[in-house]
Amino acid sequence: MTRTPSWKALGALAAVGMAALALTGCVAKADVAATADALTVTSTDSACDVSTATATSGTLTFDVANDSSQVSEFYLLAEDGLRIVGEVENIAPGASRTLTVVAQPGEYFTLCKPGMVGEGVGRAGFSVSGEAVAATGDDAEQKQQAVDLYAAFVKDQVEQLVPAVDTFVAAYESGDDAAARDQFPQVRAFYERIEPVAESLGDLDPRIDYREVDAVAEGLDWTGFHRIEKDLWVPAEDALNADGETPAWQDWAPSTDAERAAFGDQLIADVAELNDYVHSDDFQAALDAQGVAGISNGAIALLDEVATGKITGEEDWWSGTDLWDFAANVEGSKMAFSLARDFAVAKGDEGAALAEQIDQGYSDLDAALAAHGSLADGFITYADLSDDDKRALTDLLNALAEPLSQLTATVLQ
Amino acid sequence: MTVEDESGAAVEPTGLSRRGLFGLAAGVGAAGLALGAGAGSAAGVAVGRSRAEGGAASVYEFFGEHQAGITTPVQDHLHFASFDMMARTDRADLVSLLQDWSYAAARMTQGLDVSATGAVGGSLEAPPDDTGEAQGLPAAGLTITFGFGPTLFESVDGEDRYGIATLRPRGLAKLPAFLGDDLVPDLSNGDLCIQACADDPQVAVHAIRNLSRIAFGRARLRWSQLGFGKTSRTTAAQATPRNLFGFKDGTANILADDSAALAEHVWVADGDEPAWLAGGSYLVARKIAMLIETWDRVRLSEQQRIVGRDKGEGAPLSGGVEASEPDFAATDATGAPAIDAASHVRLAHPDRNGGIRILRRGYNFVDGNTELGRLDAGLFFLSYQRSPEQFTTLQRSLSTDLMNEYLRHVGSGIWAIPRGATPGSFVGAELFA
Numbered sequence: 001m002t003r004t005p006s007w008k009a010l011g012a013l014a015a016v017g018m019a020a021l022a023l024t025g026c027v028a029k030a031d032v033a034a035t036a037d038a039l040t041v042t043s044t045d046s047a048c049d050v051s052t053a054t055a056t057s058g059t060l061t062f063d064v065a066n067d068s069s070q071v072s073e074f075y076l077l078a079e080d081g082l083r084i085v086g087e088v089e090n091i092a093p094g095a096s097r098t099l100t101v102v103a104q105p106g107e108y109f110t111l112c113k114p115g116m117v118g119e120g121v122g123r124a125g126f127s128v129s130g131e132a133v134a135a136t137g138d139d140a141e142q143k144q145q146a147v148d149l150y151a152a153f154v155k156d157q158v159e160q161l162v163p164a165v166d167t168f169v170a171a172y173e174s175g176d177d178a179a180a181r182d183q184f185p186q187v188r189a190f191y192e193r194i195e196p197v198a199e200s201l202g203d204l205d206p207r208i209d210y211r212e213v214d215a216v217a218e219g220l221d222w223t224g225f226h227r228i229e230k231d232l233w234v235p236a237e238d239a240l241n242a243d244g245e246t247p248a249w250q251d252w253a254p255s256t257d258a259e260r261a262a263f264g265d266q267l268i269a270d271v272a273e274l275n276d277y278v279h280s281d282d283f284q285a286a287l288d289a290q291g292v293a294g295i296s297n298g299a300i301a302l303l304d305e306v307a308t309g310k311i312t313g314e315e316d317w318w319s320g321t322d323l324w325d326f327a328a329n330v331e332g333s334k335m336a337f338s339l340a341r342d343f344a345v346a347k348g349d350e351g352a353a354l355a356e357q358i359d360q361g362y363s364d365l366d367a368a369l370a371a372h373g374s375l376a377d378g379f380i381t382y383a384d385l386s387d388d389d390k391r392a393l394t395d396l397l398n399a400l401a402e403p404l405s406q407l408t409a410t411v412l413q
Numbered sequence: 414m415t416v417e418d419e420s421g422a423a424v425e426p427t428g429l430s431r432r433g434l435f436g437l438a439a440g441v442g443a444a445g446l447a448l449g450a451g452a453g454s455a456a457g458v459a460v461g462r463s464r465a466e467g468g469a470a471s472v473y474e475f476f477g478e479h480q481a482g483i484t485t486p487v488q489d490h491l492h493f494a495s496f497d498m499m500a501r502t503d504r505a506d507l508v509s510l511l512q513d514w515s516y517a518a519a520r521m522t523q524g525l526d527v528s529a530t531g532a533v534g535g536s537l538e539a540p541p542d543d544t545g546e547a548q549g550l551p552a553a554g555l556t557i558t559f560g561f562g563p564t565l566f567e568s569v570d571g572e573d574r575y576g577i578a579t580l581r582p583r584g585l586a587k588l589p590a591f592l593g594d595d596l597v598p599d600l601s602n603g604d605l606c607i608q609a610c611a612d613d614p615q616v617a618v619h620a621i622r623n624l625s626r627i628a629f630g631r632a633r634l635r636w637s638q639l640g641f642g643k644t645s646r647t648t649a650a651q652a653t654p655r656n657l658f659g660f661k662d663g664t665a666n667i668l669a670d671d672s673a674a675l676a677e678h679v680w681v682a683d684g685d686e687p688a689w690l691a692g693g694s695y696l697v698a699r700k701i702a703m704l705i706e707t708w709d710r711v712r713l714s715e716q717q718r719i720v721g722r723d724k725g726e727g728a729p730l731s732g733g734v735e736a737s738e739p740d741f742a743a744t745d746a747t748g749a750p751a752i753d754a755a756s757h758v759r760l761a762h763p764d765r766n767g768g769i770r771i772l773r774r775g776y777n778f779v780d781g782n783t784e785l786g787r788l789d790a791g792l793f794f795l796s797y798q799r800s801p802e803q804f805t806t807l808q809r810s811l812s813t814d815l816m817n818e819y820l821r822h823v824g825s826g827i828w829a830i831p832r833g834a835t836p837g838s839f840v841g842a843e844l845f846a
Binding site: 401 | 499501535536538539540626629630631633
């Protein structure tokens with residue numbers, strides 16, 4: 001989170017097809033008549049049955065029938081289980097919709113998300129064999145596809161954020177601090193992957209993600225993740241705030257049960273508002289207006305987040321969970337890049353060379369981060385990171401951010 | 414557009430400013446491309462701007478037999494930087510870095526931006542190639558001098574990362590420990606170094622900042638040092654400057670027009686080892702902290718005894734004027750040596766060191782203050798010599814220097830300085846031939 005919500009109108013983040021896969025996905029916007037050789041998907045409350053787990057590369061059509069009791073969604077995810085290759089949403093109970101994608105050879109996952117929140121049900125492997133296929137559609141269509149996949153990624157992250165926050169807040173409000181501490185960095189990852197989007201929303205990010213020193217500086221009521229964080233990691237009596245100057249206990253005391261209920265409920269309400277926004281026409285319009293440059297700039301903005309707040313340990317001052325935020329920011333950045341990558345490569349040798357430099361940058365940074373843990377298994381705390389570790393991460397961040405800063409101009413050429 | 418001359422009055426530029434040169438270096442694309450063409454045209458343009466000796470209007474050629482920044486009249490300001498190659502690099506990365514650095518240096522020393530599109534001439538959707546703070550400023554006598562440290566040839570773990578270990582000059586090794594060393598590893602050594610000197614500090618900083626940026630992903634800044642108030646001269650026309658002890662420094666330095674002394678003491682000769690370094694030199698940097706507050710409480714006679722010269726004129730205590738040769742046999746009224754046997758001037762004198770001389774090019778530094786509220790200040794010593802032994806011999810000779818009580822050597826480094834690049838090529842190309 002940054003003090004000033006910069007990155008206007010939309011953030012960025014994103015999703016999908018990395019270099020190796022180079023998928024051109026497609027988000028169904030309307031019901032399409034199923035073709036004779038369509039794959040069929042049945043979404044129920046607890047399962048997501050796909051008629052086959054293998055296919056040949058090329059245009060694939062999934063005819064998705066919603067037999068569940070709630071509005072559902074269907075996703076085709078890339079090999080990492082995070083990037084979205086294609087998705088179809090807003091399938092009413094009893095209705096069917098169709099997803100059409102141009103799939104390259106590779107390994108994927110399918111899943112359904114009845115209720116449109118959470119991590120989904122029926123996640124299963126899906127293999128595509130055969131030859132690589134050319135992308136279809138003209139440049140404008142492909143760019144719109146990238147924007148739509150990006151929107152889908154943001155929505156998916158927020159949809160997962162919603163129930164994760166519910167569970168986290170329940171633990172916090174009930175005083176199960178140990179459980180809440182465990183969940184804190186995991187829950188934040190959904191937010192950190194799409195951070196610039198939230199920051200584009202005026203006062204929403206300040207309510208959700210301001211640090212105490214920022215709220216004080218701007219004269220705001222201090223709420224959100226970091227307010228809860230301080231309750232969960234109660235500072236020592238002589239500790240100082242992130243400004244290195246004001247005492248941690250100045251104008252602060254551990255929240256009462258009633259205050260916990262208020263802060264917790266506020267976070268749930270703010271995240272619900274964020275979820276409403278990313279499912280709104282306004283969000284899609286803002287994304288459309290920025291186009292693929294918005295995605296590229298989002299990839300850059302997320303690395304700026306890492307460079308300014310995470311590597312310095314200022315973000316999660318009491319929990320020391322900065323590396324989780326770091327990793328989630330990088331994941332979000334990498335996904336945004338993966339959507340813009342093909343457009344850079346299409347610009348010729350210089351664009352291809354730039355893409356390779358950026359690939360190498362993510363790869364090296366990922367490897368260095370992996371030495372300290374993972375989002376799945378947890379990281380060491382910021383305090384346990386040596387000065388040499390911080391320096392090495394900073395050098396690799398520079399190595400990635402410098403070529404990445406050229407991406408937008410390249411894709412717009 | 415106008416620039417200010419040295420008197421501060423606005424004048425029409427006689428040459429072209431950075432801004433005016435956009436597009437003139439035609440055909441120069443991304444860094445590393447079209448090296449010769451871009452640099453050559455830049456240099457050609459620059460000839461017209463070079464008007465005065467010294468001062469802000471000076472422009473020094475980047476290409477040549479020797480690198481600039483050694484015998485070049487000492488400029489007023491320094492930004493020195495040491496770099497380490499990153500673990501992710503290979504030989505091709507090192508070569509491309511030296512090419513990109515040479516290209517950018519060739520442009521910046523002529524008063525140009527780092528690339529043709531520069532600070533404001535590129536895409537609005539991309540960060541500019543040039544960081545922009547030198548727009549409108551003249552070249553200000555900028556010289557950029559590159560050096561190769563021992564660890565570039567062979568890492569501390571003995572690894573030959575770039576296939577050049579066999580080319581390491583035998584004398585290029587970490588300097589031995591000296592009495593009184595209090596070295597900080599983070600202020601010492603480095604695979605590569607860049608010395609940027611200019612008469613405008615903003616121009617020198619602009620150079621290091623942009624070269625550091627060009628290096629991201631290949632080389633990482635290890636440490637850097639700002640310097641001001643040159644402490645040595647390299648031409649007879651320059652007045653002898655003073656160091657922060659208040660004494661004239663570099664009275665007996667090797668001057669640029671003393672070609673015999675340069676050949677004997679500074680330039681690596683054709684017959685010297687290794688052959689690739691012929692025309693080059695060795696650079697030693699020492700960050701020497703001065704105990705300023707303590708020194709300032711020393712009575713004048715004692716200060717002069719320590720230095721061996723008088724503070725006002727700079728004359729040796731054996732008599733005469735600044736330029737007079739010190740007479741170490743001279744005695745004072747009491748029969749004692751006029752110049753103390755442990756004075757700095759005597760211990761450093763060539764006569765005491767087998768005729769050894771070095772070319773000094775140091776600067777004063779003040780890095781704010783220490784935690785104790787003392788001025789964090791001293792001398793950033795830079796010397797060029799034909800062999801590292803020259804420095805080692807002199808420094809050992811200074812082990813009994815009375816001045817040591819007021820000095821702490823906190824940083825140290827040594828680099829081989831390759832010969833100057835030829836137009837169309839890059840600094841150090843002979844290492845990769």
